[in-house]
Amino acid sequence: MGANQDRNPRAEQTVCPYCGVGCTIQYAGNGKATGTAGPVNTKGEICPKGGAAYDVVEHEDRLTEPLVRENGRFATAPWETALSRVTDRLTEIIDQHGSDAVEFFASSNCTNEENYVLQKIARMLGTNNVDNCARLCHSSTVAAMSERFGAGAMTNTLDDLAETDCLLVTGANPAEQHPVIFRSYFVPAIRNGATLIHIDQRETDTTNAADIHLDVRPGYDIQLLNSMAKVILDEELVDESFVEERTTGYADLTAHLDDVDIGSGADVAGVDPETVQEAARTYAEADRAAIITGMGMSQHACGTDNVHALLNLALLTGNVGRPGTGVNPLRGQNNVQGAGDIGALPSVLPGYEPVTDPDARQRVADEWGVEPPSEPGLTETTATHQFGDEIKAAVVFGENPAVTEPNATSVGAGFDELDFCVVIDLFETATVDHADVVLPGSSWAEKAGTVTNTDRRVMRMRPNADLPGNARRDLDILTDLGQRLVDQSDAFDYDGPEAVFEELTRVNPLYAGMSYDGIGDSFQRWPFPADADSGTDVLHTETFASGEQTASLAPVSPTPPADAVTGEQLVLTTGRVLQHFNSGALTRRSETLMRMRGEDVLEIHPDDAAARGIEDGDTVVVESERGSVTVSAAVTATIRPGVVFCTFHYLDPLANALTGDALDPVAEIPEYKHSAVEVRTPAATTQE
Incomplete structure (x- = not known):
C-alpha cells in the first residue's frame, strides 16, 4: 500500500493543510513545502508544520487501493467492488432502519466543496445526521455568539487587530498554536503599545509576551469573567452610550452582578484579586480592545456559558463593531470555519440557516429538487453514544473520531457495535481499524477547491502533485457515492469543484457574491451578498448579524465542572x-x-x-x-x-x-x- 514516489510534483500556490490561519504554501522540490506570499502570510512566513506539509504526501504508508474487510481482515479490492459494498450496505441499513440510522462525519480538514457534497448526500438521503470536528473545538463559541450576535465567527479581521490597544487572550496559546498570526499580527500590535492580557493555567510562549497573566483554575472561567465585569461596573468603566444604543438587559445583568464579590470570585478562580482588577481596568480603559478566545474557554460542559460571560465584557465596554475590537475565536484546522459555513452541521443548512426554517429549506429544495429534513440531526458526540443502537452505520470522511472523541475506549467499543462503517482517508488510522470499507483519498497537495480561514477568508487550493497509485480525489469519491446512493443522481453530476462552488453560492447567502475568478490568488471574505462588490471585514458595525440593532447582556451563573476532583486527584x-x-x-x-x-x-x-x-x-x-x-x-x-x-x-x-x-x-x-x-x-x- 505504499505510495508511488514518481508523482510529478509542481509548484502551485495552495493553502496549508494544518491550522486555520490560512497560510499559502507550495511544493519547493526535494520533498519539501515552502511558504508563498499570500493573503495572510504576506511575507511568505510559515510555521514548522507548514514547512513539513509535503512529508506525508509521498509517505510510504499512504493508502493507494480500496480495502474491504473479509473474514475480519482487510483485503485490497477494485474500486467498483468497494463502492458497491458501500452502496449496498448503506441502502440495506436505510431501508431497514431509516435514514437517521446513519451518521455522517464531515471533515474540517477538507475543502468546502467536498464537505458541501457530503452534507448534500446526507440530506438528500433524508437525514440531518452530519457533523464535523468543530463540534469538539468551538461549537460552544459558535452557539453563544450566534445567539447574541447572529454569527459565530471572528467579528474582526487579522489585519485590523493591528489597530488594537489591548489583546485579551483567553484559553489560547497563539504563539505556539497559531504562530504566524501571533508573530505577524499580535507582536506588531504589542510593539505598537498594545497590552496583552493572557488567561491560562499554564505559562506558555504567549504568556512570555504578556503584561498580565491570570492563571485561572480550569473550569472556573465564569467566576473570573464575572469578577472582571463587576470591576467594570463598580469603577464606572461601562461605555454607557454603546450600552444604551446597542444592548438590552443591562438592568438584569447589573442586578445579577450585585451578588458578585470580586475577592471571592477571584479566590474561587484561583487568581489574585488585584490582578483581576488590573486586567479589567486595562481592557475597559483601552480605546480599542480585542478578545482572542480558544479551546481553553470552549471545551467545557459550561463552554457556552463561558463564552456568554466573555461576550458581556465586550458589550459592556463597547468593544464590538469597530476595527481593533471584537470577539475573535482562533480556529484549529484549515477549514473548520468553512465546514460549518457550508452546512456540515446537524442543525443548520449552508449559511447557518436553521433546518427548522421552511424558507431556508425551500431555497435548498429549489436547487436540489429535494427538501432537506426539518428536524435537527445528531451531533457526532451524541451519535457515538448511540452506535449499535439508534445509529447502525457511519460514513467517516477525513476525520479520526476513534482518537479525537472523549472517553475514547468507549467510543472504540461503540464503533465495533456498528453494522457498517466506511472511512475515506489517507492512512490506516485508529478509526480505520473499525471500518468495513476504506477508500483511499487525496491529500492537500492533490486537490483543488476552497477553504475558509479563521477570519472568514475564502481561498483557493490548487494541486501540487498527482495522486499516488490507485487513490482518488475526495470530491470524485463523494460525487460517485452521491450518484449511487441518491435517486436524483444528476444532482451530483459536477464538472469539477468550481461547479460545486457555484451551486454553493446559490444556497449559502454568506457566499452569494463569490466566485473562483473573484477569489483568484487572493481571497473573498464572507458575508459577501450577491449584490455587493466585496465582502465585509468588521461585523456588527451598525446592526448585528442577527439583523437587530441590539444584542442582549446575559447574566451567567457558574456551573461546577462535571468531573469533580476528590481526595488527592x-x-x-x-x-x-x-x-x-x-x-x-x-x-x-x-x-x-x-x-x-x-x-x-x-x-x-x-x-x-x-x-x-x-x-x-x-x-x-x-x-x-x-x-x-x-x-x-x-x-x-x-x-x-x-x-x-x-x-x-x-x-x-x-x-x-x-x-x-x-x-x-x-x-x-x-x-x-x-x-x-x-x-x-x-x-x-x-x-x-
Whole structure:
C-alpha cells in the first residue's frame, strides 16, 4: 500500500493543510513545502508544520487501493467492488432502519466543496445526521455568539487587530498554536503599545509576551469573567452610550452582578484579586480592545456559558463593531470555519440557516429538487453514544473520531457495535481499524477547491502533485457515492469543484457574491451578498448579524465542572503544541516534525510532583475512572499547582482515554479541559 514516489510534483500556490490561519504554501522540490506570499502570510512566513506539509504526501504508508474487510481482515479490492459494498450496505441499513440510522462525519480538514457534497448526500438521503470536528473545538463559541450576535465567527479581521490597544487572550496559546498570526499580527500590535492580557493555567510562549497573566483554575472561567465585569461596573468603566444604543438587559445583568464579590470570585478562580482588577481596568480603559478566545474557554460542559460571560465584557465596554475590537475565536484546522459555513452541521443548512426554517429549506429544495429534513440531526458526540443502537452505520470522511472523541475506549467499543462503517482517508488510522470499507483519498497537495480561514477568508487550493497509485480525489469519491446512493443522481453530476462552488453560492447567502475568478490568488471574505462588490471585514458595525440593532447582556451563573476532583486527584487539561496537529495521524508520519517532537510528557507542578514522589523524567501512570495511560513526567513551575497537562495528539499516550462524556447542554461539546485524574509512579500503583 505504499505510495508511488514518481508523482510529478509542481509548484502551485495552495493553502496549508494544518491550522486555520490560512497560510499559502507550495511544493519547493526535494520533498519539501515552502511558504508563498499570500493573503495572510504576506511575507511568505510559515510555521514548522507548514514547512513539513509535503512529508506525508509521498509517505510510504499512504493508502493507494480500496480495502474491504473479509473474514475480519482487510483485503485490497477494485474500486467498483468497494463502492458497491458501500452502496449496498448503506441502502440495506436505510431501508431497514431509516435514514437517521446513519451518521455522517464531515471533515474540517477538507475543502468546502467536498464537505458541501457530503452534507448534500446526507440530506438528500433524508437525514440531518452530519457533523464535523468543530463540534469538539468551538461549537460552544459558535452557539453563544450566534445567539447574541447572529454569527459565530471572528467579528474582526487579522489585519485590523493591528489597530488594537489591548489583546485579551483567553484559553489560547497563539504563539505556539497559531504562530504566524501571533508573530505577524499580535507582536506588531504589542510593539505598537498594545497590552496583552493572557488567561491560562499554564505559562506558555504567549504568556512570555504578556503584561498580565491570570492563571485561572480550569473550569472556573465564569467566576473570573464575572469578577472582571463587576470591576467594570463598580469603577464606572461601562461605555454607557454603546450600552444604551446597542444592548438590552443591562438592568438584569447589573442586578445579577450585585451578588458578585470580586475577592471571592477571584479566590474561587484561583487568581489574585488585584490582578483581576488590573486586567479589567486595562481592557475597559483601552480605546480599542480585542478578545482572542480558544479551546481553553470552549471545551467545557459550561463552554457556552463561558463564552456568554466573555461576550458581556465586550458589550459592556463597547468593544464590538469597530476595527481593533471584537470577539475573535482562533480556529484549529484549515477549514473548520468553512465546514460549518457550508452546512456540515446537524442543525443548520449552508449559511447557518436553521433546518427548522421552511424558507431556508425551500431555497435548498429549489436547487436540489429535494427538501432537506426539518428536524435537527445528531451531533457526532451524541451519535457515538448511540452506535449499535439508534445509529447502525457511519460514513467517516477525513476525520479520526476513534482518537479525537472523549472517553475514547468507549467510543472504540461503540464503533465495533456498528453494522457498517466506511472511512475515506489517507492512512490506516485508529478509526480505520473499525471500518468495513476504506477508500483511499487525496491529500492537500492533490486537490483543488476552497477553504475558509479563521477570519472568514475564502481561498483557493490548487494541486501540487498527482495522486499516488490507485487513490482518488475526495470530491470524485463523494460525487460517485452521491450518484449511487441518491435517486436524483444528476444532482451530483459536477464538472469539477468550481461547479460545486457555484451551486454553493446559490444556497449559502454568506457566499452569494463569490466566485473562483473573484477569489483568484487572493481571497473573498464572507458575508459577501450577491449584490455587493466585496465582502465585509468588521461585523456588527451598525446592526448585528442577527439583523437587530441590539444584542442582549446575559447574566451567567457558574456551573461546577462535571468531573469533580476528590481526595488527592489532580485536574487534567489538554491542548496542542507547536509541532503537532489534531489526532496526530499526519504529524506522526512527518519525519521533520517527529524529529522536533521528542516524547509526549505530562506537565506537573513541583509541589504536586514532590507530594507523589515523582521526579522529572519519571514514568507515571495517569488514571481516571475511564482508563489509564503511561507517560513521562515533566516537572515544571509553568503550570499551576493542582493541574496537569498533556497534548491530545498521540495514540500512545491516548489522552482521550481519560476524558469524560459530559457535554455542554447547548453545544454538546465535550469537557476536554477538566478531567479528574490520579497521577502515580508505576511502583506506587503496584504497591496499592
